[in-house]
Amino acid sequence: MTAALSQVDRLAAIEEIKIVKARYFRGVDGKDEALLREVFADDVELDYRGAATDPVTGFNASADATEEIQRGGDHCARLVANSLTGVVSVHHASVPEIEIIDASHARGIWPMVDRLLFPQGSAMREMIGYGHYRETYIKERGQWRILSMKLTRLRMDFVPAAERSSTEV
Amino acid sequence: MTAALSQVDRLAAIEEIKIVKARYFRGVDGKDEALLREVFADDVELDYRGAATDPVTGFNASADATEEIQRGGDHCARLVANSLTGVVSVHHASVPEIEIIDASHARGIWPMVDRLLFPQGSAMREMIGYGHYRETYIKERGQWRILSMKLTRLRMDFVPAAERSSTEV
Amino acid sequence: MTAALSQVDRLAAIEEIKIVKARYFRGVDGKDEALLREVFADDVELDYRGAATDPVTGFNASADATEEIQRGGDHCARLVANSLTGVVSVHHASVPEIEIIDASHARGIWPMVDRLLFPQGSAMREMIGYGHYRETYIKERGQWRILSMKLTRLRMDFVPAAERSSTEV
Numbered sequence: 411m412t413a414a415l416s417q418v419d420r421l422a423a424i425e426e427i428k429i430v431k432a433r434y435f436r437g438v439d440g441k442d443e444a445l446l447r448e449v450f451a452d453d454v455e456l457d458y459r460g461a462a463t464d465p466v467t468g469f470n471a472s473a474d475a476t477e478e479i480q481r482g483g484d485h486c487a488r489l490v491a492n493s494l495t496g497v498v499s500v501h502h503a504s505v506p507e508i509e510i511i512d513a514s515h516a517r518g519i520w521p522m523v524d525r526l527l528f529p530q531g532s533a534m535r536e537m538i539g540y541g542h543y544r545e546t547y548i549k550e551r552g553q554w555r556i557l558s559m560k561l562t563r564l565r566m567d568f569v570p571a572a573e574r575s576s577t578e579v
Numbered sequence: 580m581t582a583a584l585s586q587v588d589r590l591a592a593i594e595e596i597k598i599v600k601a602r603y604f605r606g607v608d609g610k611d612e613a614l615l616r617e618v619f620a621d622d623v624e625l626d627y628r629g630a631a632t633d634p635v636t637g638f639n640a641s642a643d644a645t646e647e648i649q650r651g652g653d654h655c656a657r658l659v660a661n662s663l664t665g666v667v668s669v670h671h672a673s674v675p676e677i678e679i680i681d682a683s684h685a686r687g688i689w690p691m692v693d694r695l696l697f698p699q700g701s702a703m704r705e706m707i708g709y710g711h712y713r714e715t716y717i718k719e720r721g722q723w724r725i726l727s728m729k730l731t732r733l734r735m736d737f738v739p740a741a742e743r744s745s746t747e748v
Numbered sequence: 749m750t751a752a753l754s755q756v757d758r759l760a761a762i763e764e765i766k767i768v769k770a771r772y773f774r775g776v777d778g779k780d781e782a783l784l785r786e787v788f789a790d791d792v793e794l795d796y797r798g799a800a801t802d803p804v805t806g807f808n809a810s811a812d813a814t815e816e817i818q819r820g821g822d823h824c825a826r827l828v829a830n831s832l833t834g835v836v837s838v839h840h841a842s843v844p845e846i847e848i849i850d851a852s853h854a855r856g857i858w859p860m861v862d863r864l865l866f867p868q869g870s871a872m873r874e875m876i877g878y879g880h881y882r883e884t885y886i887k888e889r890g891q892w893r894i895l896s897m898k899l900t901r902l903r904m905d906f907v908p909a910a911e912r913s914s915t916e917v
Contacts (some may be wrong), residue, residue, distance in 0.1 A: 418587050418756050424594060425762060432843040435859060436880075439902060466667055466696065498804055498903045500878040502842035502859060504671040505601040521604060521671060525878070527804065527903060540669040540694070542605075564608060565667045565696060587756050593763060635836055635865065673840040674770040690773060690840060709838040709863070711774075733777060734836045734865060 415513055424508045426554045427516055427547050434556060435501045443491035450483040451548050451555040456490070461541070464566035471537055471568055498527040514549035528571075536569040584682055593677045595723045596685055596716050603725060604670040612660035619652040620717050620724040625659075630710070633735035640706055640737055667696040683718035697740075705738040753851055762846045764892045765854055765885050772894060773839045781829035788821040789886050789893040794828075799879070802904035809875055809906055836865040852887035866909075874907040 415423065430449050437445035457479045462472040480486050504521035511517065520543040527536050541563040548557040584592065599618050606614035626648045631641040649655050673690035680686065689712040696705050710732040717726040753761065768787050775783035795817045800810040818824050842859040849855065858881040865874050879901040886895040 417591055418759070421587070421590050421594060421759055422755055425759060428843050429845050432845045432857070432859070435842065436845075436857070439859075500859075500861070500902055502671070502840070502861060504604065504673075504842075505597050505675070506843070507598050507601045507605075519601070519605070521601070521608075521669075523669070523671060525903075564669055565694075586760055590756070590759055590763060671840070673773065673842075674766050674844070676767050676770045676774075688770070688774070690770070690777075690838075692838070692840060733838055734863075 415510060419513070420510045423510045423513075423516060423549075423554065427508050427518060428506065430547070430554050430556065431503065431506070431518075431520060431545075435503065437487075438490055438494070438501055439499050441491050441494060443487050446490050447483055447487035448553075449556055450486050451550050451557045452483045454481070454483050454486050454556055455558045456480040456486050457558070457560040461539070461561040461563060462537075462566075463563070464568070465563050466565055469566070469568060471534065471566070494526065496529040500525045516547040516554070518545050518547065519543070520545065533571055534568055535571045536567075538567040538569070540564045540566070584679060588682070589679045592679045592682075592685060592718075592723065596677050596687060597675065599716070599723050599725065600672065600675070600687075600689060600714075604672065606656075607659055607663070607670055608668050610660050610663060612656050615659050616652055616656035617722075618725055619655050620719050620726045621652045623650070623652050623655050623725055624727045625649040625655050626727070626729040630708070630730040630732060631706075631735075632732070633737070634732050635734055638735070638737060640703065640735070663695065665698040669694045685716040685723070687714050687716065688712070689714065702740055703737055704740045705736075707736040707738070709733045709735070753848060757851075758848045761848045761851075761854060761887075761892065765846050765856060766844065768885070768892050768894065769841065769844070769856075769858060769883075773841065775825075776828055776832070776839055777837050779829050779832060781825050784828050785821055785825035786891075787894055788824050789888050789895045790821045792819070792821050792824050792894055793896045794818040794824050795896070795898040799877070799899040799901060800875075800904075801901070802906070803901050804903055807904070807906060809872065809904070832864065834867040838863045854885040854892070856883050856885065857881070858883065871909055872906055873909045874905075876905040876907070878902045878904070 433445055434449045436442065437449060459477060459479065463470045480489055501522060501524045506518050506520045508516060508518040522541060522543060524539045525536065526538075528534050541561055544560045544562070545556055546558045547554050549555075602614055603618045605611070606618060628646060628648065632639040649658055670691060670693045675687050675689045677685060677687040691710060691712060693708045694705065697703050710730055713729045713731070715726045716723050718724075771783055772787045774780070775787060797815060797817065801808045818827055839860060839862045844856050844858045846854060846856040860879060860881060862877045863874065866872050879899055882898045882900070883894055884896045885892050887893075
């Protein structure tokens, strides 16, 4: 069914997957649809359900596309690239746990923080979220790509526009 | 005394140790005693002395278990899992320096930020700390585990409860 | 012209470069000129132009050495080590994209956040910046070193001294 991987091929796969995730973050923060399309598998599934709700307080910041699982490389690349129009986003990851299952399948857990700075005139100045991505990967057309992504939250902070800093008028 | 490691075995050991640290963080933030027990060596030593004091101002936030070195896998797993009851914690690492000494010994330096959100009714809303872990690792029962951990601080921020955000009632 | 690298040598080079960057950050935050000198190539070029300006608001926090490209290992190590006197800095990276070009050349992209806490009496309490380093590396005297570094920004936050927290008197 699947080819056994050598130790070095396994390590190379882990590094490739880390770079795929780095490019995903760069695609999101750069609103780069072409780059996002490359990192997503054709049958990618993005599950952001509940990812705009603070698990500590139950406060929900949004009721948009995050309510349903999103499917398909073209659709998801377009959705993610356009979902943050006017928003300055910064996504940072901490150290991941990546497990290579076989030569073309893998899974991983990524701790993350995302910071969304909303445009002038928004009721909310900023959202800062902490959580984990649980992902699967597939090697498709010679490259590792994200096949599924589920985002869970530890905590979310919402900063009202009234707290906008004096240097940001 | 010790077997020389091949280049590929050395790289595999580095990646395994990164995953051990990732699981440590996931164990801390998930209050998962079983997971913490796995990442700790039987003779682990945790040195959090001074880790609740801001080196910039000298402000000390706590005078608890961090005053003594903690020893032993069972004790430390239980202590860490229970030390943050009611607290939402987020620990993130930056890029580490891991050095493999031989087939079963290694050391590493990890930059980190930890964010502790205290429960309603606490005098302090939040503590955000920046610093480094200096660690040693041992391969025990076929797995790399944390043998010692010393946490030092660059800076700590303490946020009084009065600054609790309006979205966090 | 250049020797082809084996897969394992390529992976080892990537890990070495990550450690070089980790040491760069530790050198900056520790104001350690000797450590910085080691991670810089003799002909290093640091391009921090525009790195003190928030691209969101256009606010510019500083008009100092960041106005010109800085050149040379000795000069840059001294400059970086001394540029943050009295400032508590914390630099954290997220997951990088490192590409090995040949046995002695590489390039990389690093997402980062830097936090500068200014001393008492400064008009500004704190600067928090988000952006990317785009770097090249060269293997010189047997070690990978940073040959060029260009810092771009996604966002910068400036916190006036008036917002200094009550615990930091």
